[in-house]
Amino acid sequence: MKIGYARTSTVDQDAGLEAQVRDLEAQRCDRIFAEQISATQISRPELETAISHLREGDVLVVCKPDRLARSTADLLALIERVEACKAGLVILSMSGQVLDTTTPTGKLMLTMLGAVAEFERSLMLERQREGIAKAKADGKYKGRRSSIDKGQIQDMKAQGIAPSEIARRLGVSRMSVYRALEGEKPEKNTG
Structure with missing residues (x-):
């Protein structure tokens, strides 16, 4: 059985979620679980439900690794959980290639790509912090307005x-x- 999982971080990303679901349907996933929740949330209920449905020989299908995990460590922990179910993980959008963790090469590539994605995210956050610091120094950034009176x-x-x-x-x-x-x-x- 193929079980699909789609996620976007915010409800503003409806088109992104719809595109993921469409891609998972094209892969003929038997069940698709989708949610709009930040990966940093402690609990991602639909992901938990998808994993709980995995049985021996099943495959969890996602469009991108960042839709599944928040860091390399999180990705590897999720792979362990999938493997504990005697299931596999398939990631679709890897530069036109499908990454399948049921093969040793797939596991190696996923670990390396997860590390690169985490590095890119760290660089992006660093640039964001630098931009905010510069804007504050220039008097252009005041922070979020208070939502209370x-x-x-x-x-x-x-x-x-x-x-x-x-x-x-x-x-x-x-x-x-x-x-x-x-x-x-x-x-x-x-x-």
């Missing part, structure tokens, strides 16, 4: 409204309310 929160607190109720009314987290109130201790959750 501290004055409104302080006024509500002065009216005797509990922080949990303030958070509920404003649609923000309780910790955001406490940060706006600076230094007040969070109330104990009693239920």
Whole structure:
């Protein structure tokens, strides 16, 4: 059985998710699991479900290694989990080649490509940090605007409204309310 897995990091990437699903359908995957969630999330429910469906002789099919794993270590751990099911992993978009971990050469290539992808991501993040630092130095970068109105929160607190109720009314987290109130201790959750 071929089990497909597709993922994009954000809901803004609908076209990317649709393209992955289309590619997996073209590979005649029997089941396709898709989700829009960052790879940095601790839990990727659809990936977990896809892996739980793997049986001996099955193949997990993904379009690119970065759609599956967040780092080389994560990729290798996922390969171990797939292999523990006595299943294989196939990655489609490898410069026109299909990478199949059921072969020794496929395993070697995947490990090397995972390392290169992780290196590229590190370089991209480094360039991003440098760009932000330069923009800050030039006075062009102010950071993300606050999503809360501290004055409104302080006024509500002065009216005797509990922080949990303030958070509920404003649609923000309780910790955001406490940060706006600076230094007040969070109330104990009693239920």
